[in-house]
Amino acid sequence: xxxxxxxxxxxxxxxxHLEVLKGIDLNIEAGEFVSIMGSSGSGKSTLLNILGILxxxxxxxxxxxNKLIQDLSQKQAAHYRNQFIGFVFQSxxxxxxxxxxxxxxxxxxxxxxxxxxxxxxxMEYLTRVxxxxxxxxxxxxxxxxxxxxxxxxxxxxxxxxxxxADEPTGALDTQxxxxxxxxxxxxxxxxxTLIVVTHENDIANMSKRVIRLTDGLISGxxxxxxxxxxxxx
Amino acid sequence: MFDFDKWQEIFSxxxxxxxxxxxxxxxxFWGIFMLVLLLGAGNGMQNGVEYxxxxxxxxxxxxxxxxxxxxxxxxxxxxxxxxxNKDYDFIDEQYPEAENLTGRFYLSGDQTVVYGKKKLSFPVxxxxxxxxxxxxxxxxxxxxxxxxxxxxxxxxxxxxKIAKKELLGEQVDAIGKEIKIGGIxxxxxxxxEDSGGDNEMRVIFIPMSTAQTVYAGTDQIHQLMFTGGDMxxxxxxxxxxxxxxxxxAMHEFDPKDKRxxxxxxxxxxxxxxxxxxxxxxxxxxxxxxxxxxxGVIGVSNIMLIIVKDRTKExxxxxxxxxxxxxxxxxxxxESILITAVAGYLGMIAGIGAIxxxxxxxxxxxxxxxxNLGVAIVATLVLVISGTLAGLMPALQAARINPVVAMKSx
Numbered sequence: 001x002x003x004x005x006x007x008x009x010x011x012x013x014x015x016x017h018l019e020v021l022k023g024i025d026l027n028i029e030a031g032e033f034v035s036i037m038g039s040s041g042s043g044k045s046t047l048l049n050i051l052g053i054l055x056x057x058x059x060x061x062x063x064x065x066n067k068l069i070q071d072l073s074q075k076q077a078a079h080y081r082n083q084f085i086g087f088v089f090q091s092x093x094x095x096x097x098x099x100x101x102x103x104x105x106x107x108x109x110x111x112x113x114x115x116x117x118x119x120x121x122x123m124e125y126l127t128r129v130x131x132x133x134x135x136x137x138x139x140x141x142x143x144x145x146x147x148x149x150x151x152x153x154x155x156x157x158x159x160x161x162x163x164x165a166d167e168p169t170g171a172l173d174t175q176x177x178x179x180x181x182x183x184x185x186x187x188x189x190x191x192x193t194l195i196v197v198t199h200e201n202d203i204a205n206m207s208k209r210v211i212r213l214t215d216g217l218i219s220g221x222x223x224x225x226x227x228x229x230x231x232x233x
Numbered sequence: 234m235f236d237f238d239k240w241q242e243i244f245s246x247x248x249x250x251x252x253x254x255x256x257x258x259x260x261x262f263w264g265i266f267m268l269v270l271l272l273g274a275g276n277g278m279q280n281g282v283e284y285x286x287x288x289x290x291x292x293x294x295x296x297x298x299x300x301x302x303x304x305x306x307x308x309x310x311x312x313x314x315x316x317x318n319k320d321y322d323f324i325d326e327q328y329p330e331a332e333n334l335t336g337r338f339y340l341s342g343d344q345t346v347v348y349g350k351k352k353l354s355f356p357v358x359x360x361x362x363x364x365x366x367x368x369x370x371x372x373x374x375x376x377x378x379x380x381x382x383x384x385x386x387x388x389x390x391x392x393x394k395i396a397k398k399e400l401l402g403e404q405v406d407a408i409g410k411e412i413k414i415g416g417i418x419x420x421x422x423x424x425x426e427d428s429g430g431d432n433e434m435r436v437i438f439i440p441m442s443t444a445q446t447v448y449a450g451t452d453q454i455h456q457l458m459f460t461g462g463d464m465x466x467x468x469x470x471x472x473x474x475x476x477x478x479x480x481x482a483m484h485e486f487d488p489k490d491k492r493x494x495x496x497x498x499x500x501x502x503x504x505x506x507x508x509x510x511x512x513x514x515x516x517x518x519x520x521x522x523x524x525x526x527x528g529v530i531g532v533s534n535i536m537l538i539i540v541k542d543r544t545k546e547x548x549x550x551x552x553x554x555x556x557x558x559x560x561x562x563x564x565x566x567e568s569i570l571i572t573a574v575a576g577y578l579g580m581i582a583g584i585g586a587i588x589x590x591x592x593x594x595x596x597x598x599x600x601x602x603x604n605l606g607v608a609i610v611a612t613l614v615l616v617i618s619g620t621l622a623g624l625m626p627a628l629q630a631a632r633i634n635p636v637v638a639m640k641s642x
Binding site: 049052054055074075078079081082083087089091093094095097098102106107109110111112114115154158 | 238241242245246249250545546548549550551552553554555556557558559631632634635636639
């Protein structure tokens with residue numbers, strides 16, 4: 001599903017030159033549930049942004065579903081994001097002036113699906129994350145866990161090939177985090193590839209493979225043993 | 234193509250951001266409102282003053298007697314200048330370009346006028362036939378005073394519409410009826426209206442010769458007036474000066490003595506007002522365009538704020554698959570909708586305010602109106618410039634990296 005070879009990315013400012021990714025090689029198969037771990041500054045967020053076609057890279061090759069993702073126009077990038085990728089963010093990133101159902105339906109708007117159909121599908125996905133009764137609530141009327149579930153429904157609604165989650169539990173308490181991860185697991189069970197960036201070990205251990213990033217390079221790549229809750233550092 | 238979904242998206246955005254929308258709308262509304270109001274008020278003032286001149290022929294010269302204020306050829310100052318038939322005949326013979334020459338003889342005070350059992354007071358004036366043109370009186374029934382009336386010293390009267398109504402009532406056919414003015418019987422030969430107002434239509438005109446003979450026993454004339462045909466303002470001024478010189482010679486006063494003889498040149502006065510209006514119009518446009526520019530700047534500022542305000546939203550939308558084009562059109566369509574509606578409302582409100590002003594009864598304000606084309610163009614200018622002002626930040630916003638945008642607050 002995802003092939004990265006020798007991905008490099010650096011940021012330039014007037015005074016500094018910062019190499020964030022120093023040659024990443026990574027393969028993720030369809031249906032995998034991968035977590036990416038690393039301390040802050042390790043480049044994990046940059047990597048996720050490149051995977052999500054939110055940012056471009058300097059050299060190397062990135063293939064998503066066998067399509068080369070390189071030098072895309074903004075329009076093409078938007079199209080691929082809409083078709084292939086669902087995002088879940090640490091800060092939920094729901095539109096505050098839209099209700100839960102409208103937020104969930106938004107990606108379909110950019111697929112030019114008509115409003116009534118959008119609402120129907122959105123309700124279906126809201127039901128899946130257990131928020132059917134919250135459809136007409138605004139984000140600020142909901143708890144963090146509920147908001148993140150709305151965001152997950154929004155990520156799922158386009159039936160993407162990959163879901164990218166950037167610290168999805170970072171703003172949630174432990175119990176709510178586990179609930180969210182449970183939903184992710186169910187999603188993954190349906191065959192959708194899942195990549196979660198986190199710095200929490202217990203969250204990472206709920207995935208099936210943990211990739212560790214240190215200073216812009218992959219420093220670890222281990223499969224999580226079923227039943228094991230704490231990974232050795 | 235009409236994209237229903239997009240408009241729904243825009244309407245929902247407007248509904249959720251009432252203050253932002255209101256502020257944008259207010260700037261546009263006020264700009265257009267002020268422009269329309271100013272233009273209308275300017276026109277109203279112009280119409281009002283122009284209406285003042287409608288009473289009299291706009292190219293007429295009025296000559297009134299005065300008292301000398303300078304000694305001249307051994308004569309002391311303080312002499313009263315008197316006009317007589319001699320002056321009338323002199324101007325009549327020497328200045329054929331002075332058209333509709335007429336004198337005016339004021340019978341002292343209002344005269345008691347009697348019709349049947351009715352006894353009322355009206356101003357009575359002795360005039361020449363040209364008077365109706367100088368004064369812009371419109372004879373709507375019968376005739377005005379003619380030369381034979383003067384020659385034969387006929388006891389006939391031409392009476393104003395209001396005087397007729399008060400004296401004879403509305404139903405009675407006035408022509409041929411007899412009225413008594415100061416005890417002497419006159420036959421009504423004509424009725425007139427005058428745009429100068431009710432007071433002008435209470436006047437009763439009788440032949441100059443009759444007034445002089447019957448009431449004064451002199452050949453005095455109190456005032457002289459004439460019109461200048463198609464003469465231009467400088468030509469009128471020249472004529473005025475020549476007549477002043479001649480009258481000064483005849484009455485032996487210094488031609489430079491402005492108080493000996495008052496000459497009122499309506500054409501000149503009218504021209505002064507015309508240039509005043511030009512100045513007012515310029516001022517109105519200056520202020521109006523200023524308010525439009527202020528509106529444009531206001532809209533631009535708010536567009537900048539809107540785009541900044543929506544950066545995070547734009548980032549989220551981009552992450553979810555919005556193309557740069559859809560972002561730009563979303564922002565612009567919203568701004569166009571707001572400015573167009575606000576501009577339209579401002580225009581309507583301005584026109585409404587002008588309609589209210591129309592009810593103002595004032596000497597110098599009348600029938601304000603605004604050129605609808607101008608108002609529409611002004612609105613369009615605001616809408617287009619508001620759009621252009623929003624275009625730059627919108628394009629910038631559409632280019633922004635979604636990750637960066639989402640991190641902003």
